[in-house]
Amino acid sequence: MASTLALQPQAVSAPGKVFVAGGYLVLDRKYTALVFGLDARIHVEIEPIRTKSGVTLSEIIVRSPQFREAAWEYGYRLTEGDGGIAVTQLRASHASSLNSNPFIETALTYALTYISTLQSSPLAPSSISILADQPYYSNPGVPLSPSSPFLDFSVALSDAHKTGLGSSAALVTAFTAAVLSYYLPREKFDVESEQGKTVLHNLSQASHCAAQGKVGSGFDIASAVYGSCLYRRFSPSLLSTLPPPGAESFATQLRALVEGSTWDVEIAKAKVKMPKGLRLVMCDVDCGSQTPGMVKKVLKWREENPQEADRIWGELQRGNEAVAEELTRLATEGGADYGRLKDIIAGNRKLIREMSKASDVPIEPPQQTQLLDACSAVPGVVGGVVPGAGGYDAIVLLLEDKEEVIGELRKVVEGWKVDGEGEDGVTIGKVGILGVREDMVGVRRENVEIYKEWITETA
Numbered sequence: 001m002a003s004t005l006a007l008q009p010q011a012v013s014a015p016g017k018v019f020v021a022g023g024y025l026v027l028d029r030k031y032t033a034l035v036f037g038l039d040a041r042i043h044v045e046i047e048p049i050r051t052k053s054g055v056t057l058s059e060i061i062v063r064s065p066q067f068r069e070a071a072w073e074y075g076y077r078l079t080e081g082d083g084g085i086a087v088t089q090l091r092a093s094h095a096s097s098l099n100s101n102p103f104i105e106t107a108l109t110y111a112l113t114y115i116s117t118l119q120s121s122p123l124a125p126s127s128i129s130i131l132a133d134q135p136y137y138s139n140p141g142v143p144l145s146p147s148s149p150f151l152d153f154s155v156a157l158s159d160a161h162k163t164g165l166g167s168s169a170a171l172v173t174a175f176t177a178a179v180l181s182y183y184l185p186r187e188k189f190d191v192e193s194e195q196g197k198t199v200l201h202n203l204s205q206a207s208h209c210a211a212q213g214k215v216g217s218g219f220d221i222a223s224a225v226y227g228s229c230l231y232r233r234f235s236p237s238l239l240s241t242l243p244p245p246g247a248e249s250f251a252t253q254l255r256a257l258v259e260g261s262t263w264d265v266e267i268a269k270a271k272v273k274m275p276k277g278l279r280l281v282m283c284d285v286d287c288g289s290q291t292p293g294m295v296k297k298v299l300k301w302r303e304e305n306p307q308e309a310d311r312i313w314g315e316l317q318r319g320n321e322a323v324a325e326e327l328t329r330l331a332t333e334g335g336a337d338y339g340r341l342k343d344i345i346a347g348n349r350k351l352i353r354e355m356s357k358a359s360d361v362p363i364e365p366p367q368q369t370q371l372l373d374a375c376s377a378v379p380g381v382v383g384g385v386v387p388g389a390g391g392y393d394a395i396v397l398l399l400e401d402k403e404e405v406i407g408e409l410r411k412v413v414e415g416w417k418v419d420g421e422g423e424d425g426v427t428i429g430k431v432g433i434l435g436v437r438e439d440m441v442g443v444r445r446e447n448v449e450i451y452k453e454w455i456t457e458t459a
């Protein structure tokens with residue numbers, strides 16, 4: 001498959017997220033979430049395939065050069081019956097095993113299929129590189145050169161320790177945007193335009209859900225596209241009638257879904273601001289315990305105790321909106337009296353603990369209560385919460401953006417030690433401050449030059 005037009009290299013990045021308020025509630029459209037985009041981004045660069053040998057390859061090669069054995073080669077072809085573009089992973093050699101990456105494979109299938117509905121010319125082969133900012137993983141890494149912003153982690157992706165910033169959502173968003181920007185002319189897709197963002201959001205939600213095999217609230221894709229926002233989810237039924245890739249009419253239905261007006265998602269960027277003197281800090285908590293099934297268990301509790309759950313969720317929703325309103329008020333009117341904000345956050349934490357207890361799910365378990373209380377007592381720290389679904393592995397704090405406040409906070413968290421295990425048998429280990437803060441900007445085009453040293457030719 002060869003194209004007649006010379007395609008220009010493109011690069012796009014999308015931010016990670018921290019879910020400050022509305023975990024669980026946001027699964028129901030009645031409620032909203034307060035999500036902040038972070039200044040940690042996943043970058044995707046795409047360019048024509050270059051081979052040392054000069055041989056023409058008709059495939060799309062995706063690499064994540066910061067990790068070992070992280071290359072995926074795909075063949076692709078237009079299917080019959082309007083089933084879209086079928087993507088097949090190829091083996092690099094007979095000896096190598098197939099190491100699949102469902103997020104990349106699905107995002108590629110959906111993006112190429114959408115493109116195929118907009119233009120009939122064959123899609124030229126390409127080479128795609130993924131580069132992630134350091135805070136996504138807690139593994140130590142080394143820069144390729146002193147000026148390089150990206151680290152070589154020297155491990156396989158399966159050995160990367162994720163810090164929970166939403167790597168798959170930022171990846172799917174940046175990847176989809178890069179592929180669309182590369183193959184489509186600007187008049188058909190412009191990542192900087194509102195229409196372009198809508199298409200990107202809808203397409204990325206559809207492929208991220210398909211790759212995950214479940215329909216979550218989609219807050220992570222929304223913040224990867226739009227940055228910090230107040231988010232009301234789309235109706236999950238929107239995705240239920242889409243046929244699977246390759247099935248009859250997948251391509252037409254995907255385009256209709258992505259461009260259609262049925263999306264009832266609400267993204268309010270204007271309702272979320274960060275006052276000038278404040279910032280977010282995230283702490284990663286080293287903890288062996290994973291808590292699968294938390295969402296299922298909370299939803300079951302809600303189903304079985306509708307009155308109690310409605311009361312707690314109603315109060316939490318008001319508290320969550322109050323956080324957004326107070327932040328916006330402080331950002332607009334100025335002032336440095338954070339007393340009200342402190343009270344609102346403390347009130348929300350109380351409700352979260354109530355929900356934890358009632359559902360018997362460790363959303364804010366006692367180990368995290370101790371850590372949050374200690375951090376909140378540091379002068380200049382307004383408050384903090386367990387982000388997203390909660391659990392043992394992270395906290396997020398709102399504090400005055402001053403060196404001395406971070407310095408004092410660092411002393412508390414880095415010396416943090418819980419003696420013995422909690423009643424639930426879980427011990428939390430080392431706590432570290434992640435090198436991230438909030439960022440209001442979502443997906444954006446990048447200069448392709450910054451990735452040069454990471455891009456390798458194909459043999």
Ligand SMILES: Nc1ncnc2c1ncn2[C@@H]1O[C@H](COP(=O)(O)OP(=O)(O)OP(=O)(O)O)[C@@H](O)[C@H]1O
Nearest residue numbers: 064101102103130132162164165166167168169171
């Ligand atoms: N740098 C990368 N290169 C290629 N694939 C990646 C990269 N980072 C993440 N991924 C893909 O995303 C998957 C991780 O996604 P997952 O949804 O489990 O976690 P997350 O989005 O980082 O975390 P959370 O939802 O807890 O915030 C990896 O298994 C891999 O397929």
Ligand SMILES: C[C@@](O)(CCOP(=O)(O)O)CC(=O)O
Nearest residue numbers: 023024216217218388389390
């Ligand atoms: C519990 C939930 O509301 C938030 C999960 O957030 P996180 O994966 O912990 O960042 C689930 C969802 O919104 O899809």
